[in-house]
Amino acid sequence: MGSRSRARWAAGALGCFGLLCAVLGIVMIAAVPSIIKQQILKNVRIDPGSLSFSMWKEIPIPFYFSAYFFDIINPDEILKGEKPQVRERGPYVYREFRHKRNITFNDNDTVSYREYRNFQFQPDMSNGLESDYIVMPNILALGASVMMEDRPMSLKLIMTLIFTTFNQRAFMNRTVGEIMWGYEDPFIQLINKYFPDMFPFKGKFGLFAELNNSDSGLFTVYTGIKNFSRIHLVDKWNGISKVNYWHSDQCNMINGTSGQMWAPFMTPEYSLEFYSPEACRSMKLVYEAQGTFAGIPTYRFKAPDTLFANGTVYPPNEGFCPCLESGVQNVSTCRFNAPLFLSHPHFYNADSVLAQAVLGLDPSEKEHSLFLDIHPVTGIPMNVSVKLQLSLYIKAVKGIGQTGQIKPVVLPLLWFEERGSMEGKTLEMFYTQLVLLPRVMRYAQYVLLAVGCVLLLIPIVYHMRSQGPDSPESQPSPAAQPPPLLSPYAPLLQGPQQ
Structure with missing residues (x-):
């Protein structure tokens, strides 16, 4: 595989990965608010299985x-x-x-x-x-x-x-x-x-x-x-x-x-x-x-x-x-x-x-x-x-x-x-579970979307550059070039110069 083919394959692979990231980002933007809401509701209700139940039962503060x-x-x-x-x-x-x-x-x-x-x-x-x-x-x-x-x-x-x-x-x-x-x-x-x-x-x-x-x-x-x-x-x-x-x-x-x-x-x-x-x-x-x-x-x-x-x-x-x-x-x-x-x-x-x-x-x-x-x-x-x-x-x-x-x-x-x-461990647990993780999820959705958009641009830019006038791929091969046109003023037969 030549270097140009490898570059073309890499650009295509990055584009596919970028499309996947963009789709995941869009899906997360649509789904993350609901996921975070359900997670918070699950952890703040009075339920023995919730994160806040022990805090509610025996106040650690x-x-x-x-x-x-x-x-x-x-x-x-x-x-x-x-x-x-x-x-x-x-x-x-x-x-x-x-x-x-x-x-x-x-x-x-x-x-x-x-x-x-x-x-x-x-x-x-x-x-x-x-x-x-x-x-x-x-x-x-x-x-x-x-x-x-x-x-x-x-x-x-x-x-x-x-x-x-x-x-x-x-x-x-x-x-x-x-x-x-x-x-x-x-x-x-x-x-x-x-x-x-x-x-x-x-x-x-x-x-x-x-x-x-x-x-x-x-x-x-x-x-x-x-x-x-x-x-x-x-x-x-x-x-x-x-x-x-x-x-x-x-x-x-x-x-x-x-x-x-x-x-x-x-x-x-x-x-x-x-x-x-x-x-x-x-x-x-x-x-x-x-x-x-x-x-x-x-x-x-x-x-x-x-x-x-x-x-x-x-x-x-x-x-x-x-x-x-x-x-x-x-x-x-x-x-x-x-x-x-x-x-x-x-x-x-x-x-x-x-x-x-x-x-x-x-x-x-x-x-x-x-x-x-x-x-x-x-x-x-x-x-x-x-x-x-x-x-x-x-x-x-x-x-x-x-x-x-x-x-x-x-x-x-x-x-x-x-x-x-x-304060203390209670504050750390609260911050990690109910503040930090939801915040990371919110940031992750936009990071994925941004990365996907950037990666999607790579094959597009590569294709545009490959079609430019200075690109080797845009120059025709010598075998494919047409024969040069003869000038009307040039002699049909040209003998050896004296």
Whole structure:
């Protein structure tokens, strides 16, 4: 085989290979999006065979619960009618462990489970110890006083006598551990003995005593195995599809997910809805901006300005009232009728009157706003920081001497942050399986198409060059050349030159 024949054969072979690459590239462009979608759906649904099931069952992401207390500086002056002054103490940081138990798959494409939580104090991450003493309002005494405001004077006088007998004062000085996880009190024992249904707790009283080593209720959520459109959405909580704490059907609805995963393939128009048993309501976060976390693209969602707005500012929230100033939500109906309020820390994004009524507060968007960074393709959180504040409404109640001359005020008790971010082997596995491989598949389809087009040009260029005027193949052979034409002026016979 000559060199020209070998070149022609090589060009043809490259052309055939290029055609194959181009066809594969076109096929991949048509098929890869569907393949990636099916792969992601397979791995994010609640299915024992999915990649995310182990993450859903036993959350491997380290979560931390940080508590910041408002230590009261002037309790005696508050009883005389002066403005409260507080100083922030903390953070007191706890490692939060979450694990699901009693997992039961149902016939209607749902799964039921209970998620248990327990907390371990992290002294090396904290600014203080659980043995630190904090001056705080006596929630039981001041809360009960506000609840008794409209009762007959005789009952209020009896309440004053009970408070005096059991040494219940308006403010208390207790340790961080007692405030968080509970303390025993003879007053609580008396109430539970004669009024067993007044308080939901039967032992120690603490702000988070119900959370440690307990579950947040029976959740039933859609798995997405049979019907992707409802993946992760809550079907029922404790057997009900709506709560009865509030005064409108809209506010009582259980919307969204359980707050751990959302549907994949998000767009900026998407909003994050989830039901929070601690807040006794569903919440909706809105899209803020695109970003990245450890090289993974994310969407950041934040709380809208209307999340804790009162009914005057945002009429759909009228069902959460009775309301005070905008920016604090009354949660008394789901907290044994105690006058407790939920808000952003330091009354951030609330009516300025609330922060001005308490000395020592400094609301800041950077320090006190909450956000969730979600990988939009899978709906899995990458970086989370949820910050909320619990406050107590206090005031002087005529007939109850322990309340003194307290001016009406929403007094912050503490604010807390639950934060967590994907890291370590979990992050590496997530990045490889659900980010890197789909990205490689997307790039591969265009690389194959480009390579195929380039290789297809090689035989075409070779053929064009082989047909050019300077090509040896374009020159006829001597045997094929026609005889030269004779000039009319040339002699027919030419003898030898003399």
